[in-house]
Amino acid sequence: MQNKGLIKTFAILFGLICVYYLSFTWVNNRVENDAKEFANGDAAKQEAYLDSVANVPVANYLYTEYTHSEIQDKAINLGLDLKGGINAxxxxxxxxxxxxxxxxxxxxxxxxxxxxxxxxxxxxxxxxxxxxxxxxxxxxxxxxxxxxxxxxxxxxxxxxxxxxxxxxxxxxxxxxxxxxxxxxxxxxxxxxxxxxxxxxxxxxxxxxxxxxxxxxxxxxxxARVKKLLTGTAKLQFWETYDNTETANFFIQANSKLAEILKPEVEDTEETTDSIASEDSQIDDLLGKVQDSIDTKATSPLFSIMYPSIPQNQNQRSSVVGSANVKDTATVNKYLAMKEVRALLPNNMVYAKFLWDAKPVEKTEVINLYAIVSNREDVAPIEGDVVSDASQTFDQMGVNPEVSMSMNSKGSKLWAKMTEENVGQFVAVVLDDYVYSAPNVNGPIPNGRTSISGNFTIDEAQDLANALKSGKLPAAAKILESSVVGASLGQEAINSSAIAFILALCIVLIWMIFYYGKAGIFANIALLVNILFIFGTLIAFGAVLTLPGVAGIIITIGMSVDANVIIYERIKEALNKGKVLKEAVKEGFSLEGALSAIIDANITTFLTGVILYIFGSGPIRGFATTLMIGIITSLITAVFITRLLIDWYSNRDHTMSFNTAITKGWFQNIRVDFLKKRKIAYFISGLIIIGGIGSLVVNGLNYGVDFTGGRTYTVRFDQPTSSTEVGSTLKGVFGDAPEVKTYGPSNQLKITTKYKVDENSVEVGDEVQELLYKGLQTYLPDGTTLEDFKISSTDTEHKIGLMSSMEVGPTIADDIQQAAVWAIIGSLIVVFLYILLRFRKWQYSLGAVVAVFHDVLIVLAVFSIFYKILPFDMEIDQSFIAALLTVVGYSLNDTVVIFDRIREFTGKHETWPFMRIVNAGLSSTLGRTINTSLTTLLVLLSIFIFGGDSIKGFMFAMIVGVVVGTYSSLFIASPIMYDTTKKLIKEK
Structure with a gap:
């Protein structure tokens, strides 16, 4: 190998860079562990500790010149499924x-x-x-x-x-x-x-x-994040009417509504009169209902709204009324009626009624204001005049508020408005909610003002940030969102770590068991590969997600493939009597293993590219780690392993590339695969026909990201019946949601289409409240709504909501289309690449038919067994990622076999084509079984230990690897043979 010194230098420098970047993650974890120990389970205390050291140089660790905030930026970025958070x-x-x-x-x-x-x-x-x-x-x-x-x-x-x-x-x-x-x-x-x-x-x-x-x-x-993302930040300054001007209107409106709603009340009275019972308790209840009806009949507005009617001038206020939060929609409906608005005096014909931004502290009562609007409904001053905004405190230094400064135009308008309204009230309105409506004591000439409104510090900061950022030109609605609690994220990290360590140990032990000393060198290269993967992820700021962890673990299994291909070639050369150095040179040459390795890796890399283009969120994380892993594994297998073997052989050591137990395994195999192809066609055809039948009858278990709706993962303190919970929630949502056990018996996955077309923050909150109401009997006593909601701070065991996902129907359709295009795109790209490399359409056809065969069988298995197997088998974006990875894996296998068939075609021109194909399949069988076995063992470790959210993903991969190995042996090559044999003269 030429340029060994350059390769050594590159490997050492790149390794040191990766260690440097990884060290920031180590330091960051140490600081966060210190915070956890200090807090002793108190999430707020832990957060306060981290805030206090955010901008302080880190002591007692490496890089003491960096603050914790700077170290955190340089540490590995964890996705929300590992850290908790929101994706929208x-x-x-x-x-x-x-x-x-x-x-x-x-x-x-x-x-x-x-x-x-x-x-x-x-x-x-x-x-x-x-x-x-x-x-x-x-x-x-x-x-x-x-x-x-x-x-x-x-x-x-x-x-x-x-x-x-x-x-x-x-x-x-x-x-x-x-x-x-x-x-x-x-x-x-x-x-x-x-x-x-x-x-x-x-x-x-x-x-x-x-x-x-x-x-x-x-x-x-x-909740704060959703409000920040969807608020338009449309700031307006309006004059207001006071309660002395609206009192008479509300009294008249109440009387008018009594006339309008009288028929409805009479109908209710008739219904009440028709109920008869001897039970005195029912009579008492009916008496209370009748009292309520009487109140509604005489005061339909005042029964749900409390008007502010001043008794003297001292009670003058900008608040014209108040109501319970739950009654605001009804009040709005009443006040919008044409008959009611006709009662407004001439100077109030364009009045509009807006509610306060928040209820009165520690109550569910919210205040109402009457705004002086106009025909065009254009405010005298709008938010585009705000030049700066910041969170401050009031004069007492206690209550948070927002301080604003205006540009020259705004300053003039504000000075004029305040001068004209001395002694009157001016409302500060954001997104049609009143934040404050103070009395103007005098003109304000400098364009400065403040917004107060019973804020928390976070709310005041968010409002200031929104005002500084400017208003959205149109409302932003959440089409799809996924929320993961910190507890579930921590569990995902723990289970992923176990799966990762176990998978790594399995591969390391197997390589030493099978290849002896050569296996040790392959293992060193594999460990270097893992270092390179994590270092590259951190250096480029990539986000590590749970599917991304799976991508790395899968890369571990698949990266062994390159070493296996090389080692099998070296063994072949040694068996032909070549000395070790010559055998190693042949094994690493383009004519030896390198051509097959490059082709196999490129096909898998292309599927990763397609996944990245069509995927989003965690799927892109999977694609990113898969592509990085393919590149680094190619480098380490071809160069690092070669350096180690050359170093060893140059010292006149010998290697047999096997052990006493594995010596002779898969050697001199002669299997007539093509003779069995018709049986294979029959078996595959039978499975596919059965699968198509199941797809017609059973269909597939589509996930919420393909159908639209809301999905919640809920954990209870004891095993809970999914059937019983489903029946209970039917009474809450109207239609029975889909409820199934998700992982342990005390954890359920609940999917509902309740108000699926409405994706506002308010509707999302309503659905969670209904879910809490329906599940209260299954929750521990004393569990409040806040306890039930997702926590992004509590990383310990939690009861209640663990994660949620919301997908609107429109984006669900788009996700389906993207999935279809991803699969079609991958097949087209693969067909073209193999056609380019092998120059014969028969090779492309064989590969694509085999891949299509694999996809159909995986779909068939999911259709047949999703109602039987005890884990989640949804067809969602993760499943599509698994399917495309199976495509890449199957192609990897097929391309290696095709490469050997092409080689034998050139070397053995006198052989019949059937013999060439059978020889190609037989000679690569050791590599096929070795790679498939290691990959399967890795996938099984993730399936068993990798957490509930990834079991379906892993099961699709396991089925795909088994089917992909089978199809590369019994479908791809036979199809290629059957379409080629007519063009070749058999001898």
Whole structure:
């Protein structure tokens, strides 16, 4: 081997760099362990400790010049499934952007086109803008133009659109405007996330779709994160009416509602009268119901809302009423009625009613305000005038608030507004919630003001960050979210560590058992490979996820393959009588093992690329580690192992590349594989036909990311019946959710489609509250809603919600399409690569048919057994990742065999083609069994010890490896033979 010195230098330097990066993870873990010991189980105390040392140089460890925050940035990034946190796909509403560009047009053609585009989007992968253009064209039929003054030919777009422009010209402008708005939204979200304060946040745009992927490992307050991501931060300053101006209106409104709602009340009275019973308790209950009905009949508004009616001037206030939080929707409905709004005095015809941002402290009562609006509903001052914002405290230094400063334009407007409203009230409104409505004591000329509102410090910081980042051009809704508690993340780390160590030990022992001294050198190369993988992950800031850990462990199993191929070649050369040095040179040559190794690794690498392109979140983590592992294993197997063997052989040592037990294994094998191909075709055909039948009858157990809905992992303190829980929750959700045991008998996975089309934070909270209500009888006494919710701080054993996942129907369709394209794309890429390398379409056909065969059988197994086996067998994104990895593995095996067949074709021109194929299959059988066995042992270790969330993924891999090994022997090569034999003259 040439340039040994250069390779040694590179290996040593790269190894030292990897050790350097890994040392930061070691130091970070030591600091966090110190925090855990100091806190002694108190999560808040632990967090306070870490905050206190965040910007302090680390003492007593390496790199004392670095602060803990800097060390944390350089440590390995753990994904949310290992650390806890939130992963979400958001979509900036293009519909809302178009509405904004039209100045909230009331044009019926425009609004109908928006509605049609929204409906069409659910079943289309076309962009919303193009769907809107198609819908507008179909609705208008040329009678209305996009440049119409009531649509986009308005004042705000006058510099870009005029009424003379054609629809095509307007479309071009609108596409640019939408693209710019999406770009602005991305920057706003990124600024918010950057200021949020989590380690290694990830935010990515997904094409030009308006979708944004956000990953926040270690995020502590999940509700706070969701609020931060979905709030538009539309800041407005409004004048308000006070309670002296609204009191008479509310009294009249209450009377009017009594008239309007009288028929409903009478119907209720009739129902009550029809109930008769001799039981006195029922009579008492009916009496209470009748009292309630009487109250509703005379005071329908005041029965749920408490108006603020002042008795004197001292009771004057900006708060015009209050209600229980649960009744606010009904109050809004009543106050929006045309008959009720007609009662507003002339100076209040454009009044709008907004609620406080938070209930009164320690209550469920929330205050109502009456805002002085106008025909256009445009605030006198909006948030674009804010130049800076920060979290501060009030004059007493106790209550958190937000201090704001305005630009010159805002300062003038604010000075004018406060001067004109001395003695009156001005409301600070954010996203249609009132944060404060103070009395103006005098003009404020300097453009500074503050927002107070019963904040916590975190809430004040988030509000300041949102104001500094700017408002979103349109609302961002969460299409898909996955939340993992810290407890489940810690369990995943523990189980992954066990699986990793066990898999590594199995491979190390097997290599020494099978290859003796040569196995030791392969093991050293494997350990160096692991060092390189982790070092590379840290150096490039890649995130390590649970599937990523699986990718590394699988790489351990598959990286042995290169050494096996090389060692089998060396053994062949030694058996031919060559000396060790010549045999080693032949084994590592391009004509020997190198060609097969490169081809096999490239095909697997290509599947990793496809996974990365079509996957998201943890799947990308899996693809990343798989691709890095393939590259590093190729380097270590070809170069590090060669250096070690050359060093050993140069000292006149001998090696047999086997042990006394394994000597002669798989040598001189002569199996007539092709003779058995028809039996194999029959068996495969039978399984596939049975699988297709099962797919028709049983279908597949699609996960929530393919169907849409919400999935929760819930842990109880004792074994719990899934059937019983399902029946109980049916009464809560209306329809019975899917409930199944997930791992241990005290852990359930609950999937519901309740309000699946609504993905607001409020609906998500509602579903969790309903789930808590339905499960209360199964939870320990005293378990509160807060105890039940996901914890991102408690890493110890926890009862209640462990993780959740929410996927909207639209993105579920998109995930399905991406999965299909990923599988089709992988087959096309593989076909083209093998065609390029082997120059014969018969080789490509054999490989693709074998891969397609493997995919069908894995699907058949999952269809037949998902109702029988005691672990989760959902078809989700992880399953697709497993399927594509199986594709890569099967190809790896097939390509090695094809490479040997191609070699024998050139060497033995007089042999019949059948003999060549059989010889190629027989001569690689040792390598095939060796690699398959080590890979299977690795996969089994992960399956047994790797945690519940990855069992289905691993089972698909196990089935795939078995089927892939079988298909490369009995499907791929026979198909290639059957399509080639007619072109070759048999002898």
């Amino acid at each position: 796909t958001l979509e900036v509403s293009v519909r809302d952007i178009l509405m904004g560009l039209s100045n909230d047009s009331k044009n019926p053609t425009f609004n109908k086109a928006l509605a049609d585009a929204s409906a069409a989007q659910e079943g289309s992968d076309e962009t919303y803008v193009n769907l809107f253009f198609d819908a507008f064209e179909a609705e208008s039929k040329g009678s209305v133009k996009l440049s119409d003054p009531t649509i986009f030919g308005n004042k705000s777009l006058k510099d870009k659109i005029n009424f003379k422009m054609t629809d095509e010209e307007v479309k071009s402008v609108l596409k640019d405007e939408v693209k710019g708005s999406i770009g602005t939204a991305f920057e706003v979200l990124r600024n918010r996330i950057d200021r949020f304060g989590v380690t290694s946040p990830n935010i990515q745009r997904i094409g030009e779709s308006g979708r944004v992927l956000i990953e926040l490992p270690g995020a502590r307050d999940i």
